[in-house]
Amino acid sequence: MTAATDGTRVTIIGVGPGDNGFLTLKGKQAIEEADLVAGFQTVLNVVIPFAKNAELCPMAYRDQEEVLDYAVGQVKEGKSLVVCAWGDLNVSAKELLDRVRRRVDHVDLVPGISSVQIAMSRSGISLEDVVFITLHRRDGKESALEELVYYLKDGRRNIILLPSPYDLMPAGIAAGVIEDGVPGDHRMTVYQRLTHDDEQSWSGSVSECAAITTDFSDLSIMI
Ligand SMILES: C[S@@+](CC[C@H](N)C(=O)[O-])C[C@H]1O[C@@H](n2cnc3c(N)ncnc32)[C@H](O)[C@@H]1O
Known part of the structure; x- marks a missing residue:
């Protein structure tokens, strides 16, 4: 049996609707502690003030697969990765969640405030x-x-x-x-x-x- 701590692990956080006052303390902490923070550029803009120690991995619709491949590659090298999504993760965010889930063994979800x-x-x-x-x-x-x-x-x-x-x-x-x-x-x-x-x-x-x-x-x- 595989222990829950084995394998590759990525945290996905919902950053809220835009004003970073709606980012949760859990989400903010995850970003402050991450080595890499990935997400669409407009979403990253919300969390940039808290990602001072992280390599930012901005993605667009056309290159999201490549950016995630790169970021997950870094996880396999021992780095920690947070992927950011608008609002809450259980509201119309399945496609991004599935893209991350396909690449790693474990995903930790940090819910956010939905639009x-x-x-x-x-x-x-x-x-x-x-x-x-x-x-x-x-x-x-x-x-x-x-x-x-x-x-x-x-x-x-x-x-x-x-x-x-x-x-x-x-x-x-x-x-x-x-x-x-x-x-x-x-x-x-x-x-x-x-x-x-x-x-x-x-x-x-x-x-x-x-x-x-x-x-x-x-x-x-x-x-
Ligand atoms: C892929 S869905 C993600 C929704 C997100 N997970 C949430 O909980 O807000 C993106 C859509 O959410 C809506 N949306 C997200 N943020 C918004 C905001 N600040 N104001 C209005 N609509 C928003 C828009 O319809 C946008 O096209």
């Missing part, structure tokens, strides 16, 4: 009244959109929806659900860049949202 929690606190709604749907995924967007239309017509729950940068964004989603028979006067809110200095929110009807021609941030949440 979904911030959206709920801004709008005053509770998790028990919510259906959560993410389009921020490679597969399954079609069935997620079907679910969205189903719950919008059902009308019993608030829906928290993560759009898909940049192919399924708020205006296109709103136009799509109207085509699928959802009443255009349904009320909705879009939160952009929650907790960042340039946070914004927009509220109106689904029809009004469908008519918006300006771009939404890739950090947008719809309720």
Whole structure:
């Protein structure tokens, strides 16, 4: 039997929604103690003030496999690695988690504050009244959109929806659900860049949202 301490080990932390005041003390400590800290550049920006002793490994969508290969290679040489993700790790972060899990024997997860929690606190709604749907995924967007239309017509729950940068964004989603028979006067809110200095929110009807021609941030949440 293999002891839990054997093998390669990586810590993944949720850094929160953007303002580093929402980084947990556990997450901050893991970053301060790490030899390497990897993550998308915008996510790393949140933790850079605490990563003074670490080699930073910024990644982009196109090179994330290579960057993780390099960073995990360093773990095999005895270094410690923390991988950072937006928000919380159990909210629409499966693809990154799986990428790390495929490469190492053990993964320690340090949860964070999700942008979904911030959206709920801004709008005053509770998790028990919510259906959560993410389009921020490679597969399954079609069935997620079907679910969205189903719950919008059902009308019993608030829906928290993560759009898909940049192919399924708020205006296109709103136009799509109207085509699928959802009443255009349904009320909705879009939160952009929650907790960042340039946070914004927009509220109106689904029809009004469908008519918006300006771009939404890739950090947008719809309720
Ligand atoms: C891959 S998902 C990760 C979600 C993250 N694990 C969380 O708990 O917030 C990325 C999506 O989360 C949403 N998101 C993350 N941070 C956000 C923020 N500060 N404001 C608004 N939306 C945000 C956006 O929809 C973004 O496209």
